[in-house]
Each structure stands twice: as C-alpha cells, then as structure tokens.
Amino acid sequence: xxxxxxxxxxxxxxxxxxxxxxxxxxxxxFTLEEMHEVFDAELQHVAKAVASYHRAGHQPGQxxxxxxxxxxxxxxxxxxxxxxxxxxGQKIFSSDPRVALPFSSIEGxxxxxxxxxxWVVYSTVGAxxxxxxxxxxxxxxxxxxxxxxxxxxxxxGLTVGIGGLLVFGLRRGFYPLEGAAQDIARRSARSxxxxxxxxxxxEIAPLVSSINELMSRLAVSFAxxxxxxxxxxxxxxxxxxxxRLQVKLLQRSKNEIDRARALQDLEAGVTRSQRLVEQLLHxxxxxPDGETSRVEPVDLAELVRSVVDNFSNKALHRGIDLGATxxxxxxxxxxxxxxxxQMTVLLNNLVENALRYTLAGGVVDVEASFRNGAPELRVxxxxxxxxxGEKARVFDRFYRGADATAxxxxxxxxxxxxxxxxxxxxxxxxHVSLQTPGGGKGLMxxxxxxxxxxxxxxxxxxxxxxxxxxxxxT
Numbered sequence: 001x002x003x004x005x006x007x008x009x010x011x012x013x014x015x016x017x018x019x020x021x022x023x024x025x026x027x028x029x030f031t032l033e034e035m036h037e038v039f040d041a042e043l044q045h046v047a048k049a050v051a052s053y054h055r056a057g058h059q060p061g062q063x064x065x066x067x068x069x070x071x072x073x074x075x076x077x078x079x080x081x082x083x084x085x086x087x088x089g090q091k092i093f094s095s096d097p098r099v100a101l102p103f104s105s106i107e108g109x110x111x112x113x114x115x116x117x118x119w120v121v122y123s124t125v126g127a128x129x130x131x132x133x134x135x136x137x138x139x140x141x142x143x144x145x146x147x148x149x150x151x152x153x154x155x156x157g158l159t160v161g162i163g164g165l166l167v168f169g170l171r172r173g174f175y176p177l178e179g180a181a182q183d184i185a186r187r188s189a190r191s192x193x194x195x196x197x198x199x200x201x202x203e204i205a206p207l208v209s210s211i212n213e214l215m216s217r218l219a220v221s222f223a224x225x226x227x228x229x230x231x232x233x234x235x236x237x238x239x240x241x242x243x244r245l246q247v248k249l250l251q252r253s254k255n256e257i258d259r260a261r262a263l264q265d266l267e268a269g270v271t272r273s274q275r276l277v278e279q280l281l282h283x284x285x286x287x288p289d290g291e292t293s294r295v296e297p298v299d300l301a302e303l304v305r306s307v308v309d310n311f312s313n314k315a316l317h318r319g320i321d322l323g324a325t326x327x328x329x330x331x332x333x334x335x336x337x338x339x340x341x342q343m344t345v346l347l348n349n350l351v352e353n354a355l356r357y358t359l360a361g362g363v364v365d366v367e368a369s370f371r372n373g374a375p376e377l378r379v380x381x382x383x384x385x386x387x388x389g390e391k392a393r394v395f396d397r398f399y400r401g402a403d404a405t406a407x408x409x410x411x412x413x414x415x416x417x418x419x420x421x422x423x424x425x426x427x428x429x430x431h432v433s434l435q436t437p438g439g440g441k442g443l444m445x446x447x448x449x450x451x452x453x454x455x456x457x458x459x460x461x462x463x464x465x466x467x468x469x470x471x472x473x474t
Contacts, residue, residue, distance in 0.1 A: 005170045013163045020155035028148035035140045036120075040109060043080065043122035043133040050082045050093075051124050051131035085130040092129065101134050111137070192219040243269045298343050300334040300368040300375055301326040307347045308366050311355060319360035322351075325367040334368050334375045336449050338428050346424045349417040350379040350445050358383040358442075375449045382442040391434045395422045421447070 081099050084092040089103040102112055104123045112119055118137040123130055183195065194212035197205055246266040253259035308324040315322035327334065347366070354364045358381045367378040386394060395418050418432075425432045425447055435444045 005167075008170060009163065009166060012166055013159060016159040016162060017156075020152060020159055023155060024148045024152035027151045028144050031147040032140060032144035035144060039135060039140060040120065040122065043109075043120065043135060044124075046080055046082060047122045047124045047131050047133035050084065050133065051126060051129075079135070081134045083132045083134070085132070087127070087129050089130075099134070101132060103130065104132070105130055192216070192222070240273070243273060294339050294341075295337050296340060297335045298338045298340050300336060300343075300377060302333065303340075303343060303347060304366050304368040304377070307344065307351055310348075311351050315355055315364065318355060318358075320355055320358050321363045322355070323363070323365050325365055325369075327368070327370075334370055336375050336428075342424045342427070346421050346447065347377060347379075349421050350377075350447075353417050354379050354381040354383070354443070354445075357381070371448075377447040378444060380437050380442065380444045382437070382439065385436060385441065385443045386434060394418050394434070395432075421445075 079096070081101065082093070082095045083101060084094075085103050086092060087105075089105070091103075094101075099114060101114055101119065101121060104110055104121065105125055107123060107125045110121050110123065112121060119134050120137055120140075121132055121134040123132045187193075192215040194215060195208050197208050197212070243266065246262060246269050250259065250262040250266055253262050304324045304326055308322055311322060351364065351366060358364055362382050365378075365380045367376075367380070369376050369378065422432050428449065430447050430449045433446045433448070435446060436442070437444045
C-alpha cells in the first residue's frame with residue numbers, strides 16, 4: 001500500500017538533493033571559468049614583470065644560468081613557475097628547475113603537458129628573449145572543487161532541515177484525517193452519520209464530502225430496504241394465512257363438491273401469492289441499487305402488439321374489448337433505448353391493472369405513438385378511473401384505494417403495479433402521468449419518454465387499432 005507521506009517526502013527530498021547537486025556543479029564550473037580568466041591574466045602580468053626584471057639585470061646575448069635557484073622543497077600546486085630564455089631558446093632563468101617546460105617563441109597562452117601534468121603557460125616574446133609564466137591546471141580544478149564543496153555542504157544541511165520540517169508538517173497536516181479514520185473505525189455497521197469536515201484539510205475535503213454523500217445514499221437505501229422488508233412481510237402474511245386456511249378447508253372437505261370448491265380457492269390463492277412474489281421481485285429489481293439495465297433498441301409498437309396478444313385470452317374471458325393502436329404502417333417502428341424486459345414488465349402492469357378494474361363490456365386500448373417529438377405509451381380504459389385525491393397516492397407501494405378491492409375482478413392487486421411502473425419509467429428517464437380520457441370516464445396512463453425515437457414513417461395516431469378480442473361493446 002502506497003503512503004502519501006512517504007511519497008511526498010521522497011519526491012521533495014530527492015528534488016532538493018538533486019537541486020543541491022546541480023547548484024554545486026554549476027558553482028564548480030562557473031568558479032573554474034572565472035579562475036581561468038583571473039589566473040590567465042595573472043600569468044600574463046607575471047611573465048611581463050619577470051621579463052622587465054631580467055632585462056634590467058642581463059644584457060642581450062648573455063647565456064649563463066646565474067640566479068637559477070636549486071629547489072629541494074615540495075612545490076605548491078598553485079605556485080607560478082617563471083622562466084627566461086634567449087631568443088634562440090637557451091634557458092637563462094627558471095624559478096623551479098625541476099619543471100622542464102618547453103620553449104615557445106609564440107606570444108600568448110599555451111597548454112603543454114609536462115611529466116603527465118597539464119600546465120597553462122603564458123609566453124611574452126621580446127627582442128632580447130622570451131619570458132614565460134606557468135601554472136598547473138590541477139590547482140585550478142582543486143580550488144574550484146573546494147568552492148563547490150563549501151556550497152554543497154550547506155545546501156545538503158538545508159535539505160536535511162527541510163526534510164525534517166516537512167515530516168513534521170505532513171504529520172500535523174494528516175492528523176485530522178487520522179482522526180476522521182478513527183471516528184469511522186469506531187462506528188457500527190448501522191452508523192451512517194456524516195463525517196465532520198470542519199477540521200479536515202482542504203485537499204481532503206472533497207474526498208470526505210464524497211464519502212458523506214455515499215453514506216447518505218446508503219442510509220436512504222437501507223431505510224428503503226427496511227421499509228420494503230417490513231411491507232413485504234406484512235403483505236405476505238395475509239396470503240400465507242389464507243393459504244393455510246384453504247388447505248385446512250380442503251382437508252375437511254367431506255364430498256367431491258366441497259373438495260373441488262376448496263381446491264379451486266386454494267389454486268386462486270396460490271396464483272395471487274405467486275403474483276405478489278413476482279411483484280416483489282420486480283420492485284427489488286427496479287430499486288436504484290438493483291440490477292443494471294441492459295439497454296438495447298426496443299420497438300414500442302412491437303411491444304404493444306406482443307403484450308396485447310399475451311393478455312387477449314384474459315380479456316376475452318372477462319368480456320373486455322382489448323385492442324392495440326400502433327402506427328398506420330405495420331412496418332413502421334418507434335424505437336427507444338431501454339431494457340426490453342423492464343419495458344415488458346411496465347406495460348404488463350398497466351394492461352393488467354386496466355383489465356382488473358374495467359367492467360365486462362368495457363374497452364381497453366394500448367397505444368404506441370410519437371407525439372410532439374417524443375415517443376409515448378398509453379393505456380386507456382373506460383372503467384371507474386381514479387379520483388383526483390388518490391392519483392398522487394396510487395404510486396406508493398402497497399397502496400390500494402378504498403374502492404379498489406370492491407371494483408376488481410380478482411379481489412384487487414398487491415398495490416405494487418403503479419409503483420413498479422413509475423420506478424421503471426424513472427430508470428429510463430420517462431415520465432408517468434394519470435389522466436382522464438376525452439370521454440370524461442375511465443383512466444389514461446401516459447408514459448412519455450424524453451429521448452427521440454427512430455421511425456420509418458409518420459405514424460397515424462388515431463387509426464390502425466387491432467382488436468385481439470371480439471368487441472362486445474354496445
């Protein structure tokens with residue numbers, strides 16, 4: 001696991017150490033360059049001074065070595081060696097006879113190598129001879145290195161000092177974060193209160209705020225799950241109790257007629273229980289943290305025809321005229337990006353609700369249309385409808401209106417159908433509205449999608465109704 005403190009410390013100290021080295025290297029080269037300029041000028045002055053001195057003590061043509069000292073000491077690297085020569089190249093004087101510098105009759109600087117050592121020599125040429133002043137190159141390198149060393153050591157100490165202050169500052173800066181971590185560690189699995197951000201460093205505040213938002217969403221999700229479990233347990237208690245009673249009635253049946261009636265009631269109870277369990281599973285899948293939608297192109301016209309065909313037998317059994325209204329051209333399609341399974345569940349719930357509360361002889365129309373630039377699904381029935389006061393509440397889970405059970409063919413649903421419809425619609429950025437049809441009777445549920453649809457032809461909104469059951473309306 002990477003440590004932010006160690007990473008910052010390593011990069012900072014490494015950068016400072018590299019900077020100290022580069023500064024010392026620059027000082028070395030700059031100092032060496034300045035020394036070359038200064039010492040070259042000094043060699044020139046010394047050579048000219050020695051030439052003037054020897055001209056005063058010797059006449060032209062004098063070739064003796066008078067005045068050349070005998071050296072037995074250890075020469076200093078920075079020492080300047082001087083020599084005088086005749087114009088013909090005969091040595092007259094040498095301040096250190098141990099150094100065998102070559103004769104040069106060219107005015108200016110030269111860099112000969114003598115005895116494996118590099119020298120810098122300045123030669124001044126006159127009518128009476130040549131005078132040279134020489135110095136070892138190594139002495140200049142040593143002095144430049146000493147200057148760089150004197151700069152590097154303080155910089156190295158400064159790097160160490162900054163590193164210590166950085167460690168102290170980082171630990172002080174991360175202390176509030178450690179406090180927040182300890183606060184979270186002390187919490188229980190159900191404690192989802194937000195982390196205080198007052199003492200958190202500014203750089204870490206966005207992360208802590210994101211964690212707080214996540215915990216807030218988790219709290220809402222957990223609360224919704226607890227409510228769902230409580231409601232589900234409450235709703236399952238009634239059908240399970242009814243099934244137990246129906247089993248006892250079946251066991252106590254004394255003749256075939258009573259046994260057949262009890263068996264029929266038991267089968268109806270199992271069907272209702274199965275439907276409730278399926279609805280509960282659909283609710284769980286439409287939760288915000290439920291299964292991820294598999295988005296694919298869905299043809300709403302084909303979906304309408306398929307769902308209506310599946311419910312045709314039920315509509316026929318109940319004496320209801322169930323029809324599908326799709327675009328005029330059979331080849332025309334209205335395509336949206338959606339989860340096909342969830343869209344089928346949505347439309348199934350709407351059609352089943354319409355069939356449940358529509359009386360025999362009634363009409364249920366299911367439409368797929370393209371209106372005002374957006375695709376729509378509509379389920380229209382001429383049943384009793386929903387009062388204005390209950391339209392907002394019917395989307396709540398397990399809510400059933402006061403007259404819902406009495407008006408339903410099968411004793412009423414589970415109160416989950418419209419809740420599932422709205423949840424699926426919201427996951428697809430669609431809007432569900434409950435309206436009253438033009439005749440002033442019944443209910444029209446409109447699911448309007450926000451995205452644009454692809455269609456091959458301009459749809460005919462009022463025509464091409466396909467009735468899958470014989471119309472018995474009078």
